[in-house]
Amino acid sequence: MAPVIRPRRLRTSAAMRRLVAETTLAPRQLVLPMFVADGLDEPREISSMPGVVQHTFDSLRKAAEEAVRAGVGGLMLFGVPATADKDATGSGADADDGVLNRALRILSDDLGDDTVLMADTCLDEFTDHGHCGVVDARGRVDNDATLERYVSMSLAQARSGAHLLGPSGMMDGQVGAIRAALDDAGFADTGILAYAAKYASAFYGPFREAVGSSLQGDRRTYQQDSANRIEALREVRLDLDEGADIVMVKPAMSYLDIVRDVAEIADVPVAAYQISGEYSMITAAAERGWIDRDAAILESLTSIRRAGASIILTYWAAEVAARLG
Numbered sequence: 269m270a271p272v273i274r275p276r277r278l279r280t281s282a283a284m285r286r287l288v289a290e291t292t293l294a295p296r297q298l299v300l301p302m303f304v305a306d307g308l309d310e311p312r313e314i315s316s317m318p319g320v321v322q323h324t325f326d327s328l329r330k331a332a333e334e335a336v337r338a339g340v341g342g343l344m345l346f347g348v349p350a351t352a353d354k355d356a357t358g359s360g361a362d363a364d365d366g367v368l369n370r371a372l373r374i375l376s377d378d379l380g381d382d383t384v385l386m387a388d389t390c391l392d393e394f395t396d397h398g399h400c401g402v403v404d405a406r407g408r409v410d411n412d413a414t415l416e417r418y419v420s421m422s423l424a425q426a427r428s429g430a431h432l433l434g435p436s437g438m439m440d441g442q443v444g445a446i447r448a449a450l451d452d453a454g455f456a457d458t459g460i461l462a463y464a465a466k467y468a469s470a471f472y473g474p475f476r477e478a479v480g481s482s483l484q485g486d487r488r489t490y491q492q493d494s495a496n497r498i499e500a501l502r503e504v505r506l507d508l509d510e511g512a513d514i515v516m517v518k519p520a521m522s523y524l525d526i527v528r529d530v531a532e533i534a535d536v537p538v539a540a541y542q543i544s545g546e547y548s549m550i551t552a553a554a555e556r557g558w559i560d561r562d563a564a565i566l567e568s569l570t571s572i573r574r575a576g577a578s579i580i581l582t583y584w585a586a587e588v589a590a591r592l593g
């Protein structure tokens with residue numbers, strides 16, 4: 269009788285499994301998204317994301333320093349302006365004293381080149397209607413008028429010390445417009461982490477609370493339809509042609525096939541964003557004792573790496589970096 273072929277031999281001990289593991293997870297691959305809000309006296313818990321807060325400037329500095337000390341690869345900053353400061357064009361986004369630009373300057377002063385400082389380049393936190401762009405008379409998001417706002421916002425973020433800009437609004441031509449403007453203004457070294465394949469997703473729900481979003485309706489005229497796969501490749505190819513330095517897929521866990529597809533065509537690093545709803549689902553199930561929290565977190569991150577992302581944005585970045593040591 270032929271001998272039984274035994275793959276299980278390579279699973280016999282933790283040491284053996286470690287020896288043959290195909291996928292690794294390292295602190296430098298993890299990027300921590302952080303929220304900083306204007307007008308807070310102390311950090312505010314985000315109820316739909318237990319463990320994540322809207323920071324004050326002081327608590328932001330402290331948490332950023334801790335994350336960098338834990339070894340994370342970078343920080344991605346989101347600004348939360350006071351409601352009274354929101355308007356139709358999102359003026360707070362490119363104002364040098366807007367919450368996000370102020371926070372960038374503070375962290376840039378504190379951390380310099382010790383980390384990679386990234387900024388969300390999008391208007392949704394700053395507009396009173398909550399859309400990622402400016403809206404025309406008929407209520408539609410105007411692509412090319414929005415590009416002008418993104419350019420202005422990008423220059424403000426570059427001046428404020430961001431190393432990488434993260435245009436996340438899914439306007440056509442956003443990477444090219446931003447790249448050209450950065451180059452013209454002498455910011456050739458400021459890079460672009462392009463949200464290249466970003467899907468309209470129900471899993472962004474908790475983020476809307478995190479940034480105090482004013483959005484009514486949805487973003488389906490600019491973010492991608494979850495039914496589509498080929499379209500993601502087109503979006504990525506366009507962003508690469510327009511000069512993206514890193515391309516990102518978002519969300520991560522429901523889109524691991526897209527992460528794999530993109531990893532196969534991109535000749536730049538591929539990032540994936542484990543978004544708010546992914547964080548909240550695992551957190552909620554763990555709170556109920558339904559799953560093992562720490563194991564589920566590591567498994568989720570490992571699966572995103574296995575799919576082909578070399579960089580992962582995750583609200584667990586600092587915690588996991590510290591755990592991995």
Ligand code: PBG
Pocket residue numbers: 388390391392393400436437471472473474475476487542543544545
């Ligand atoms: C847009 C932006 C969003 C997220 C990151 N950038 C929200 C959206 O597109 O509705 C979502 C991040 C998350 O859910 O964790 N500025």
